[in-house]
Amino acid sequence: MNDLQKETTVVLVKPDGVKRGLAGEVISRFEKMGLKIIALKMVWADKEMAAKHYPESRADLMKAIGEKTLATYEKYGRDPKEEFGELSAQKIGRMVNKWNIDFITSGPVVAILLEGAHAIDNVRALAGNTLPVFAAPGTIRGDFSIDSPALANAKHRAVRNIIHASGNPEEAKYERQLWFREGEVVDNYKRTDEEIMFE
Ligand code: ATP
Ligand code: MG
Numbered sequence: 722m723n724d725l726q727k728e729t730t731v732v733l734v735k736p737d738g739v740k741r742g743l744a745g746e747v748i749s750r751f752e753k754m755g756l757k758i759i760a761l762k763m764v765w766a767d768k769e770m771a772a773k774h775y776p777e778s779r780a781d782l783m784k785a786i787g788e789k790t791l792a793t794y795e796k797y798g799r800d801p802k803e804e805f806g807e808l809s810a811q812k813i814g815r816m817v818n819k820w821n822i823d824f825i826t827s828g829p830v831v832a833i834l835l836e837g838a839h840a841i842d843n844v845r846a847l848a849g850n851t852l853p854v855f856a857a858p859g860t861i862r863g864d865f866s867i868d869s870p871a872l873a874n875a876k877h878r879a880v881r882n883i884i885h886a887s888g889n890p891e892e893a894k895y896e897r898q899l900w901f902r903e904g905e906v907v908d909n910y911k912r913t914d915e916e917i918m919f920e
Pocket of ligand 2: 888
């Protein structure tokens with residue numbers, strides 16, 4: 722099998738998705754898309770695990786979250802100072818990161834390891850924009866959430882966007898070892914579409 726077909730990525734159905742009964746829907750959409758489930762479990766993460774998933778030490782990530790947040794305030798003509806005072810993008814990112822940690826530990830998550838061609842990009846395309854208000858209809862976030870940073874930040878909480886998906890190969894590798902032990906991975910089976918699509 723071509724190496725490209727073996728790309729793996731991590732999807733987490735976050736506590737909002739699990740509590741709204743959307744875990745099956747999420748799994749089903751990725752299954753139907755053609756990605757193969759090679760590990761699946763329910764986990765209630767503790768703060769230590771959550772802090773590894775959302776690492777505050779990654780200054781670049783914190784800045785990016787802060788910048789995206791500020792951009793949405795600008796788009797809607799809202800003043801970020803109301804929620805964040807004089808904070809820099811970096812510090813806003815760190816604050817949002819804390820809300821993310823609180824949220825992801827607020828209930829169980831369903832962790833899924835998916836394998837297949839361009840798994841990372843295909844999953845992100847079906848997930849839709851991180852911020853549901855901008856997510857296209859047909860995507861998971863667009864179909865099942867209407868949340869936005871403006872709504873979330875007024876309540877000092879994370880944006881409810883149903884799922885997390887690894888952003889790039891480096892993140893996928895890191896998250897795979899964080900959420901799964903290799904003994905939990907079952908990839909030695911064939912889906913029928915492997916034959917129909919790729920042989
Ligand atoms: P993900 O990794 O979840 O697919 P992403 O990498 O596209 O998303 P980031 O900007 O890294 O997005 O944000 C990580 C998570 O932080 C988002 O999934 C969302 O739940 C939450 N989030 C992002 N911006 C805000 C915000 N301004 N307020 C609250 N929560 C936010
Ligand atoms: Mg991310």
